[in-house]
Amino acid sequence: MDQMSRNIGIQLKKIRKERSLSLDDVAKATDVSKAQLAQIEKGEANPTVSTLWKIAAGLKISFSSLLQPPKTFFQKYSVDPSTYVSEENGKYRVYSIIPYNPERGWEFYKIEMDPGVIHKSEPHTEGVEETVTVIEGQAVVQCGNMKECLEEGETLVFSANQPHQYENPTDKVTILHLIIQYR
Amino acid sequence: MDQMSRNIGIQLKKIRKERSLSLDDVAKATDVSKAQLAQIEKGEANPTVSTLWKIAAGLKISFSSLLQPPKTFFQKYSVDPSTYVSEENGKYRVYSIIPYNPERGWEFYKIEMDPGVIHKSEPHTEGVEETVTVIEGQAVVQCGNMKECLEEGETLVFSANQPHQYENPTDKVTILHLIIQYR
DNA sequence: GACAAATGTATACTATACTAAACAAAATGT
DNA sequence: ACATTTTGTTTAGTATAGTATACATTTGTC
Known part of the structure; x- marks a missing residue:
């Protein structure tokens, strides 16, 4: 702030x-x-x-x-433990890297998924866009009736205005980077 | 406000x-x-x-x-006597009609000039633009080394980043409308 | 160098933005 | 129909935004 x-x-x-x-x-x-x-x-x-x-x-x-913010930035962020959230009995862990900023319009998370975990999300408000990148492991992303399996290094972008879910189909921990862009 | x-x-x-x-x-x-x-x-x-x-x-x-302001307006203004300013010994009178508004970027004045009056202004900051319309009488407007005589109903637009002046060459009161647009 | 004016800083006080809780009114459910 | 929850409003108290004044430092001028 x-x-x-x-x-x-x-x-x-x-x-x-x-x-x-x-x-x-x-x-x-x-x-x-x-x-x-x-x-x-x-x-x-x-x-x-x-x-x-x-x-x-x-x-x-x-x-x-x-x-107006000044045109040049040089700002370091690290995982903020105070905003750490875990779901699915601790098997789906969300770490905020860059919190939402009204001027920027998006936020940045790191996510850890334990083996086999499925995480469901309710639809967000119109115009919200998620960008997922697999850092480690694999992730199956479903949104509405669309489905995609992402390997390490792959990225998926989708509008999150309908129910969607993340799944870790492997037997190792999967790590994701998630950017959520709001309208 | x-x-x-x-x-x-x-x-x-x-x-x-x-x-x-x-x-x-x-x-x-x-x-x-x-x-x-x-x-x-x-x-x-x-x-x-x-x-x-x-x-x-x-x-x-x-x-x-x-x-963001709502898209539709219907707002009445009248001359604001509290911001009334007079110069040149009361022979040049300025009435604010619409005061400056940071969202709009300009303000609107009514000016009365007694016969023969000359009013000089210092240059404003870069990018300031004046729009004068003669409602009644005549006005000679000078800006830098440029000069123009305006009759009733005529309008002049100029960038006010150098010394300028308004003159009433007639023997009656001249009334102007002035819009000042800031960068 | 010395006085004066002008500039930003620190202090004490007042006004008010903000919170927490109690309240009233409406909506919801059984 | 009644109780229960959900909604916005009101009230009293606290934190702090804002002002006015005095202070310290600099800047210019003679």
Whole structure:
């Protein structure tokens, strides 16, 4: 989340510097206190939409120009154990690698399936797309009445708007990478 | 401003109803309290970006889908006396009709110029465009070294990134409509 | 170098966003 | 028809966003 606050701060400071304004100038133009503006720029604040509005209106900029993330990234993620989920009596384990981000629109999971396990999923809302890649082992993916067996290194993309299931037909653990893209 | 809050509320409720979720469901999915969600939907709240983030992330939607204004409008404006500004010793009067709106990107003024008045403006930031229409009288508009005399009903568009001025060469009051478009 | 103005930071206080719980109203089931 | 669950609303309390003021640092000017 504080990713967002940091972005806003960066964008605001960038615009302010481009126009070579002081915090006082911006405070006067936007009717937002200098202290608060400083906090926002440092990414240490959690502004309300009304203050964002006042900033955007006072500076004559759009909302998106404040929310826009910087164009270059260099961000490391590792499996987040706090969001670890296990199903099918612990035989189907889901690890979040990149959690959902409203700006990005998708999330990234690692999945471990014990031998023989079948995991069923309810249909998601319209427009949701799953991309599965087999890292290790094999996976049989079924969606509606379509079915595909994936070998190591193979990838399947499908729209998950109907019941679907993952199965590990082998006698070893199968490891998948799963990207879920929302509309 | 509360235009914005109202929009967010409408959008949120729309998405919730589309998926036929209860406030409790959304509260559970987003980790935002039911009470707050209710307030937001009614447009009576002024949420922070962190709560917007939690809502967007929990519902797997983008930021813009919350900020998006409804597609149909029917909104009346009249001259706002509180933002009335006069310059050149009261001989150049500016009335705001539609104030700047970060989503729209432009604002709309009515201007009254007494006979003979000349009003000079400093250059605006890059990308600012002015559109002047003469409602009554005549106006001589100068921008940089360009010059144009506008009769009643005529309109001029120019980029206001250099010093410019408005002049009323007649012996009657001239009335202008001015649209200022920001980048 | 010394004074003055301007800039960002830190502090104390106020307003309000947000939560948790109790409540009321409607829907659901037996 | 009645109890039970599900729904949105209201209320009281807490956390924190926001402001105003004072402070520290820099910048420019004579």
